[in-house]
Structures are given as structure tokens and as C-alpha cells.
Amino acid sequence: MLKRIYFVQRKPTISVFCFLFMALFLILSCETGEALNFTPDQEGVCPPRDARCCPDDMDECSFDEMREAGKCEMGSELDYGVKKGRCTNERVCRPVGLGEGIIEFACKERCEEHQSACLDANNAATCIDVSTDTNNCGGCFYDGTGSRCAEGVSCKNGYCQLICPSPQISCGGVCVNPQSDNENCGGCAAEGRGVKCMSGLRCSNGECATECAEGYVPCGEACINPNNDPLHCGACSLIGQDNKCDDGYQCIDAECKPFCAEACQNGGTCSAPNTCTCTAGWSGDTCATPVCSPSCKNGGTCTAPNTCSCPITWLGQDCSKPDRVRIPASGRTTTFIMGRPDSDSWGNTNEQPSHEVTLNAYMMDRYLVTAASYKLCVEAGSCTAADTGASAPMM
Amino acid sequence: MDWEQAKAYCEWAGGRLPTEAEWERAAKGTTHRRFPWGNECPASWNDVCTEVEWTPTTARANCYDSNCNDGFDSTSPVDQFPSGKSPDGLYDMTGNLWEWTSDWWYRSYTSAAVTNPTEPASGQDRDIRGGGWGTYGSRLRVAYRANERPDHRSSVIGLRCASSVP
Numbered sequence: 001m002l003k004r005i006y007f008v009q010r011k012p013t014i015s016v017f018c019f020l021f022m023a024l025f026l027i028l029s030c031e032t033g034e035a036l037n038f039t040p041d042q043e044g045v046c047p048p049r050d051a052r053c054c055p056d057d058m059d060e061c062s063f064d065e066m067r068e069a070g071k072c073e074m075g076s077e078l079d080y081g082v083k084k085g086r087c088t089n090e091r092v093c094r095p096v097g098l099g100e101g102i103i104e105f106a107c108k109e110r111c112e113e114h115q116s117a118c119l120d121a122n123n124a125a126t127c128i129d130v131s132t133d134t135n136n137c138g139g140c141f142y143d144g145t146g147s148r149c150a151e152g153v154s155c156k157n158g159y160c161q162l163i164c165p166s167p168q169i170s171c172g173g174v175c176v177n178p179q180s181d182n183e184n185c186g187g188c189a190a191e192g193r194g195v196k197c198m199s200g201l202r203c204s205n206g207e208c209a210t211e212c213a214e215g216y217v218p219c220g221e222a223c224i225n226p227n228n229d230p231l232h233c234g235a236c237s238l239i240g241q242d243n244k245c246d247d248g249y250q251c252i253d254a255e256c257k258p259f260c261a262e263a264c265q266n267g268g269t270c271s272a273p274n275t276c277t278c279t280a281g282w283s284g285d286t287c288a289t290p291v292c293s294p295s296c297k298n299g300g301t302c303t304a305p306n307t308c309s310c311p312i313t314w315l316g317q318d319c320s321k322p323d324r325v326r327i328p329a330s331g332r333t334t335t336f337i338m339g340r341p342d343s344d345s346w347g348n349t350n351e352q353p354s355h356e357v358t359l360n361a362y363m364m365d366r367y368l369v370t371a372a373s374y375k376l377c378v379e380a381g382s383c384t385a386a387d388t389g390a391s392a393p394m395m
Numbered sequence: 396m397d398w399e400q401a402k403a404y405c406e407w408a409g410g411r412l413p414t415e416a417e418w419e420r421a422a423k424g425t426t427h428r429r430f431p432w433g434n435e436c437p438a439s440w441n442d443v444c445t446e447v448e449w450t451p452t453t454a455r456a457n458c459y460d461s462n463c464n465d466g467f468d469s470t471s472p473v474d475q476f477p478s479g480k481s482p483d484g485l486y487d488m489t490g491n492l493w494e495w496t497s498d499w500w501y502r503s504y505t506s507a508a509v510t511n512p513t514e515p516a517s518g519q520d521r522d523i524r525g526g527g528w529g530t531y532g533s534r535l536r537v538a539y540r541a542n543e544r545p546d547h548r549s550s551v552i553g554l555r556c557a558s559s560v561p
């Protein structure tokens with residue numbers, strides 16, 4: 001069961017995200033009279049929409065008013081968990097999707113310790129590591145607890161940080177080279193880590209000195225390392241001779257090479273600024289997403305190249321095979337005594353007489369059909385919704 | 396779900412509902428036993444099970460309250476009771492949910508020896524097997540038979556599928 005919480009807007013909004021920023025000004029509509037009881041392993045509405053969410057004499061209330069009324073105890077704002085008396089079996093209340101003016105909540109598995117339940121680019125809820133996610137840095141973007149980092153800026157430890165190619169470092173919103181920058185020698189001076197070299201001294205290998213260190217060459221007022229300095233890649237940039245790498249490029253072994261702020265993983269190569277070319281079996285901006293071909297079926301997830309992690313009851317490389325047991329394990333037929341023999345005095349008469357039965361070999365599901373599997377059949381259009389009663393065990 | 400829905404699911408999953416005989420063979424193996432796991436009761440309750448000595452260990456199935464001591468008020472995850480597996484390694488053959496079979500219900504066995512029985516050709520009710528989360532423990536026996544209207548939808552009836560070996 002999945003229900004919705006509707007936020008009623010007071011002002012017309014331009015986009016969904018404007019709308020989200022206005023969340024505090026919005027009104028949460030509570031439905032009266034409906035008390036929802038959560039049962040183990042069942043999804044439910046959360047925060048509950050029953051009137052008990054709101055102060056006693058109000059039909060509608062804001063989140064703040066609802067919380068103040070103390071009727072619905074909210075968990076961490078990061079995951080909108082509802083802890084008391086609502087979601088059971090360690091499940092927490094999480095957003096499961098965002099539509100036009102609507103956030104849907106349901107009791108879901110708790111996100112891992114280091115994750116938060118945020119909405120991804122398609123407004124689907126996923127557990128996200130907010131310490132590194134550039135779209136939800138420091139918290140979820142959709143509820144205003146986190147921020148979206150600008151292009152070329154990465155999320156590190158929950159903060160949007162400009163990622164600079166080595167040996168450069170982020171300093172006051174720009175990249176500087178602490179090995180040869182006279183203003184930030186040895187580190188970012190504004191952050192108290194480096195120094196400004198006194199007149200007559202030049203920064204060389206991170207230290208203010210009179211002479212350029214080994215591997216460094218004089219270049220105007222500075223000492224530069226032409227092997228890795230993007231401003232002087234290969235040689236000192238002089239008037240009429242510009243050896244500066246373009247934006248998005250770094251200097252490696254005296255040559256300008258594209259720079260990927262987030263390192264390409266799993267053997268991928270940085271083929272253009274912030275663009276990884278992935279090896280076979282991987283995709284995504286940083287080649288961190290495994291590719292399964294054929295794709296994982298029946299709710300399986302792709303955990304490594306061509307490796308699906310299947311829900312219980314499904315097997316096979318793409319989770320397309322039901323887990324069935326062959327009976328008998330070998331041989332073309334099996335013979336058994338059906339019914340209750342006289343030697344077993346305990347039972348009903350319709351279990352008798354016991355008789356020998358021979359069956360052709362067959363396969364039988366190892367497990368009962370789960371509600372999740374049945375739902376897949378409904379989604380495929382081959383089954384009709386089992387609308388009366390829980391038809392099968394929940395996973 | 397009702398019988399037609401169960402049948403439709405199995406067809407989608409590349410199979411069919413098992414016959415009553417296939418169900419019983421999968422639950423007991425080739426020799427007679429009372430429960431899928433053996434002759435011991437799922438837990439100690441005071442009617443018929445007192446005749447069998449019972450040592451409380453782990454729950455073997457999900458049935459009515461103290462009859463199974465399973466700790467679930469309704470259905471349970473499908474891999475919850477490994478100690479209740481059948482000789483062929485099938486889980487929840489009895490308990491958790493009743494299971495639809497493909498057979499029409501008939502009252503008593505008549506034939507002495509049969510091959511691939513699927514009788515009778517028609518009827519009013521369908522045969523269901525296995526017992527569910529609200530069933531008394533004595534009905535978790537593999538020989539226990541029950542019937543239900545095909546259009547009945549209940550929170551205690553589920554299914555598992557079978558398929559033929561070519």
C-alpha cells in the first residue's frame with residue numbers, strides 16, 4: 001500500500017525545485033478520520049495522514065505544526081524517518097518519488113549508515129552517500145539539507161570543493177600551485193597553510209628560496225616546474241609564447257592532458273575534460289556503474305559487470321530463472337506412497353487408502369511465490385492485482 | 396489470490412501449478428512421513444502431538460500461534476525455516492501459506508496404484524495443500540487435504556509453481 005502526501009502550494013512555482021525550496025511555506029494536507037496501522041513488512045503511509053498528525057482542532061497543518069503537536073514523531077530529517085509506532089521491522093519512512101507537487105512516502109529499508117534517502121535525477125528515491133554525491137552534497141538537495149555542486153566542483157566530506165589537478169590545490173575558489181606560487185607557497189595562504197614569499201625570494205618546490213630548486217626553472221618572478229605546471233607546461237610561458245594548458249587540462253610530463261575532477265574508475269581513461277571513456281562492462285560519469293548484458297530481470301541488481309544479484313527465488317546470470325528443484329534429483333520417474341498408510345494412525349479418512357503413485361520427473365519451486373515476484377507479473381501485464389489479502393509472503 | 400490468478404502467475408513464470416500428487420511427493424519424499432522435515436511435531440502443543448516426544452529447538456514452520464512457536468503473526472519470509480525443509484530441500488511446503496494445486500477436489504483416494512494422477516476431470520472446488528500461517532499444527536501434515544472455491548481470494552492461500560521436465 002502506497003499513499004501520497006500532498007503539499008498544497010500557496011504560490012505558483014516555476015519548477016519542482018523552486019517548489020521544494022518553498023517546502024517550509026507549504027501546507028501539508030492531513031486526511032481526517034483515517035487511522036493507519038502498520039503491520040510488519042507492509043508498506044504504509046508516512047508520515048501518517050490521519051488527523052492525529054495535526055493539532056486536535058486542525059484539518060490541515062504544516063510539517064512544523066504537525067511536529068509541534070507531537071502526534072507524529074519524526075525521525076531524522078535526513079531520511080524523514082518516522083520512528084514510533086509506524087514503520088516496523090527496522091523500516092523507516094522514506095520518500096519514494098516526487099511528482100508535480102507531490103512527494104510520496106513509504107516505509108522502506110533503512111539506508112546504510114553513511115547514506116541518506118534522496119531523490120535522484122529522475123526524482124526516484126535512492127540511498128545516496130551525501131559525503132561524495134555532487135547532486136546531494138552534505139545532505140539531500142530536494143529537502144534543502146544538501147547542495148548541488150557546480151560543474152567541475154566535487155563533493156568531498158559533504159562539502160562542494162573545487163577539484164584541482166595535482167600539484168594544484170583549491171584555494172579561495174581557484175586552483176593554485178603551492179609548489180611555485182609566490183603568494184601561496186607551500187599551501188593556501190588564506191587558509192593559513194602556506195606563506196607569501198618575501199620580496200626577493202621565489203617559491204620553489206613549496207619553499208621560499210633565493211634559487212630555484214632542482215627540477216625548477218626561473219620564469220619571470222617565479223620558479224616553475226615545466227613537467228607539471230599547467231600555466232607553464234613544457235616551458236615557461238613568456239610573452240608571445242603561451243604554454244598554458246586550456247581550462248580542464250592538466251600538465252603531465254610536460255604535456256597538457258584532459259583532467260577529470262572525479263577520477264575515472266575501473267580502468268577508464270580521462271579522454272576529455274571531466275569525461276571518462278570506460279572499459280567494457282562499465283558505464284557512468286566515472287565508470288563506476290557496472291553494466292549487465294543482458295540486463296538483470298525480476299528485480300535483480302547489477303553489482304559487477306555481467307553479474308546480477310538476484311532476489312531470493314530467482315537464479316541465473318540475469319535472474320530470469322525461477323529457483324526450481326528437480327524431483328527426483330535424477331531419473332525419469334519417481335515413485336512414492338501417496339496418502340497416509342495404516343501405520344500412521346493420526347489423520348483423516350480422506351487421506352486413505354495410501355497408494356503407490358509414479359510421476360514423471362518434474363520441477364518444483366524451492367520457495368513460495370513472493371509478493372514481489374507476483375508484482376512483477378502484474379507489471380508485465382500477465383497477472384491481475386491480487387487485491388484481496390496478502391497473497392504471498394513479503395520479502 | 397484466486398486459482399485463476401495463481402495459474403496465470405505460473406504460466407508467466409514458465410511453469411504450471413503442481414498436481415496434488417506432485418505437491419505431496421515434493422513435501423514428503425519417497426517414503427511416508429508426517430511433516431516435510433520428519434515425524435516430529437513443529438512444536439509441542441497438547442492434542443495429538445503429545446504422542447511424539449518433542450524437543451524444542453528452532454521453529455520449523457509458520458502456523459497458528461503456539462502450535463509452531465514461529466514468532467510471526469501472519470506470513471513470513473520464504474526462507475525463514477531451513478530446519479523445516481522437505482527431503483528435496485523445498486521451503487515452507489507446509490505452513491506460511493496454503494498452496495493452490497491444479498487438481499479439482501475429490502473426496503477420497505480410490506485407485507491402488509496410478510501414474511501421473513490428475514483426477515478428476517471437473518469439480519466445484521480446487522485442492523489446496525500445505526496449511527498456512529493461521530492453520531493448526533496438525534494440519535501441517537503432508538497427507539492433510541483441503542479444498543477451496545477457485546474464485547476465493549484469501550490472505551492465507553498462495554502458491555508455488557511446477558514445470559515438467561522435457
